[in-house]
Amino acid sequence: MRIPKMKVLFLAMALVAMAAGTALAAKINLTMFYPIAVGGKPYQVINELIQDFESKNPDISVKAVYYGNYDDTRTKCLAAIKAGEPVQLSVLFSIDIFDLVNQDLILAWEDVVQTDEERAWLKSFYPALMANSMYEGKTYGIPFQRSTIVMYYNKEAFREAGLDPEKPPATWDELVEMGKKLVKKDANGQVVRWGLSIPSTGYPYWMFQCFAIQNGLELMNKEGTEVYFNRPESVEALQFWHDLAYKHGIMPKGTTDWGTLRQRFLEGNTAMMWHTTGNLTPVKENAPFEFGVAMLPAHKRRGSPTGGGNFYIFKHTSPEERAAVLKFVKFMTEPINTAKWSIGTGYIATRPEAYETDLLKEYVSAFPAATVARDQLEYAVAELSTYETARVKKFLDDAIQSVLTDNATPKEALDKAQEGADRILRRYR
Secondary structure (H helix, E strand, O other), rough: OOOOOHHHHHHHHHHHHHHHHHHHHEEEEEEEEOOOOOOOOHHHHHHHHHHHHHHOOOOOEEEEEEEHHHHHHHHHHHHHHHHHOOOOOEEEHHHHHHHHOHHHHHHHHHHHOHHHHHHHHOOOOOOHHOOOOOEEOOOOOOEEEEEEEEEEEEEHHHHOOOOOOOOOOOEEHHHHHHHHOOEEEEEOOOOEEOOOOOOOOOOOOHHHHHHHHHHHOOOOOOOOEEEEOOOHHHHHHHHHHHHHHOOOOOOOOOOOHHHHHHHHOOOOOEOEEEHHHHHHHHHHHHHHOOOEEEEOOEEEOOOOEEEEEEEEEEEEOOOHHHHHHHHHHHHHHHHHHHHHHHHHOEOOOOOOOOOHHHHHHHHHHOOOOOOOHHHHHHEEEOOOOOOOOOOOOHHHHHHHHHOOOOOOOHHHHHHHHHHHHHHHHHHOO
């Protein structure tokens, strides 16, 4: 029996529509909240990687929602989840892990991976970066936008001050000695170039951790239930930070802004600055002078906290979404892609295999400064992280700023911070 042409046409159109509908239904849409904590072009690199992923995985779409700093991103992301919006994954502070687990918001990646290869992938990241990524033996964060704090310095200023530009300060004593020589004043006695600047807004607790670690103290326990803000080593560390400005005169008094310090360094207003390695590529691309990058100076030991953000996957995701998220995060952390990410931003490539790629080998051969933050992982410890981290670190931030503005002694300020933190953490012990 012959089927009329019109019916054949309708059948064909119906089949096409059904196929299109099936394809449309099969496509998985992921939403990812992402913080931009530094200048430069991190979002451009992320967008390029997402486009590459989508071209290779046409059945998965990834929408990146960019906000400001980590705290803003966490607030917006959790509000979206609470409102029932579809958010499957996010890059949030590595130090958010205790609160995210406590609120039952995130999955352990061990509950998502299926194969031996995927389980091996979970163990392929630098151990120092995993200190803020695991809880009770399970992996909740996948390291991505990670950092240590490094020292940037102006080699031309070093030469002008009669210092060896290839020998930045390696100890606290050398930091003070060289800092004094690097301070430059005009004919009226006004400082036109400081020896050193350290940001004390934005993330003051993070910068203070450097001093505490270098003075032999880790500020919290691994369980996130205790902090040691007013230990003698901590008081001594904050006194030294204060003295850099008020006693030694190598640093401006008061607070120094996180967001504008990089530009001040590029303009020659400070000869040295401590800042995240996430600023490395912007400094490289914009410095009008030869600069160097060094590990932070030691006192009792070397040290920097790790920092930055991890990938988290949220519990409310469907099995299909979890599989898509896993595929995406594995793609983003492939050695070649973490190499591209590190080159494009300055952040650490979070897996040793990335430094074995031809791309990153060639880059660090021409620009050895790109390995400083990675090499400093040998001396790094976990960033300050506790239950109710935001509230706990606010006590420390306030203490630091009150000392740097000369409104309290280190002992007074840190005793107050310890009291406030204990009040919060007591319930979790």
